[in-house]
Amino acid sequence: MADSVLSLAAVEGNLTTTVLTAEDFDELVRRNQKRIFRLLMALLRDEDAADTLTQECFLRAYKKRSSFRGDSSVDTWIYRIAVNLARDYQRSKREGFWKKMFSATPETEDEMPLLDTVADGGSNAEMQLLAREEVEHVWYTVKRLSDNQREVFVLRYAEDLTLDEIAQTLEMQVGTVKSHLNRALTAVRKRLEDHRHGR
Amino acid sequence: MADEFDDKNLKETLNAWRESVDRQAHRPDWFWARQRTRMTSRMKQPKLLRVPTLAWAGIAATVTIGVALMVPADTPLPSNPSVKSEPKIEAQVSDHELMLQLEDTMNSGVPDALQPASALAQELDQAYSSKVTGKTKESRQ
Numbered sequence: 001m002a003d004s005v006l007s008l009a010a011v012e013g014n015l016t017t018t019v020l021t022a023e024d025f026d027e028l029v030r031r032n033q034k035r036i037f038r039l040l041m042a043l044l045r046d047e048d049a050a051d052t053l054t055q056e057c058f059l060r061a062y063k064k065r066s067s068f069r070g071d072s073s074v075d076t077w078i079y080r081i082a083v084n085l086a087r088d089y090q091r092s093k094r095e096g097f098w099k100k101m102f103s104a105t106p107e108t109e110d111e112m113p114l115l116d117t118v119a120d121g122g123s124n125a126e127m128q129l130l131a132r133e134e135v136e137h138v139w140y141t142v143k144r145l146s147d148n149q150r151e152v153f154v155l156r157y158a159e160d161l162t163l164d165e166i167a168q169t170l171e172m173q174v175g176t177v178k179s180h181l182n183r184a185l186t187a188v189r190k191r192l193e194d195h196r197h198g199r
Numbered sequence: 200m201a202d203e204f205d206d207k208n209l210k211e212t213l214n215a216w217r218e219s220v221d222r223q224a225h226r227p228d229w230f231w232a233r234q235r236t237r238m239t240s241r242m243k244q245p246k247l248l249r250v251p252t253l254a255w256a257g258i259a260a261t262v263t264i265g266v267a268l269m270v271p272a273d274t275p276l277p278s279n280p281s282v283k284s285e286p287k288i289e290a291q292v293s294d295h296e297l298m299l300q301l302e303d304t305m306n307s308g309v310p311d312a313l314q315p316a317s318a319l320a321q322e323l324d325q326a327y328s329s330k331v332t333g334k335t336k337e338s339r340q
Binding site for chain 1: 208209212213215216217219220221223224226231234235237238239241242
């Protein structure tokens with residue numbers, strides 16, 4: 001994350017004076033769109049939603065550029081917008097859950113394992129399969145964490161943010177971040193241990 | 200082997216999970232270019248077009264109510280000109296003409312449903328003619 005923060009210094013300057021040219025914005029998008037898409041994929045695991053919300057994230061950033069105070073980096077600000085969008089999306093999806101329950105279309109894609117997501121390698125096929133299953137169990141657990149725990153977990157282990165950066169992004173205390181992260185890790189570890197014990 | 204899933208195992212699994220995230224988020228260059236193009240086109244959309252339909256309905260309702268409130272209560276509402284002209288037509292038809300029309304109608308053959316009215320008209324005629332006859336006799340005497 002550090003490189004992009006520093007390289008966006010010029011853009012930050014423009015943001016604070018609310019004069020963001022089309023070229024500046026294009027640069028902002030080019031430097032951040034892959035990371036924002038990856039973050040949204042980790043949070044939602046839904047390609048269409050991640051694509052749409054990535055676009056929405058930058059459009060909101062553009063519209064609200066005058067409200068950027070400059071007390072955090074542009075990256076943190078963009079991350080915050082993306083996390084809020086993902087939270088709103090999941091909330092609306094949960095609200096639509098009961099509607100889907102009564103509709104004729106069954107929803108099965110959520111539980112479909114993506115076992116081909118771990119790179120091939122290693123000599124032992126059994127170990128490879130075990131590793132793939134374990135990754136899938138991490139996905140499974142992440143999906144079932146609370147919003148705060150999932151956001152902290154993804155920002156820490158998918159985006160490699162420091163605890164301070166996560167605290168700034170989610171606008172919470174570092175101690176609270178640690179607490180959420182600890183609970184998330186405990187849940188992941190328990191799920192993996194249960195898997196190894198065949199439970 | 201006391202804690203089968205120790206920190207080392209967990210770290211390795213989390214690294215594998217992160218690689219999985221990277222792989223799932225990997226897209227070709229055209230995907231990113233298309234995404235930027237879509238963003239640019241959405242940014243260039245006129246603001247008016249982005250106002251939700253409900254907002255337009257609300258604006259229309261507000262304008263309608265505003266206009267209705269601006270019209271004073273004792274002001275006659277504008278009406279259809281054809282409706283206005285009807286009293287004039289009625290006024291133009293004199294009583295005499297009306298009687299002639301009625302007489303024509305009576306002479307043109309009476310439907311069954313109007314038989315009682317026909318009988319009444321005959322009685323009136325007879326009463327009128329007898330009155331006229333009586334008056335003539337009195338004047339002669």
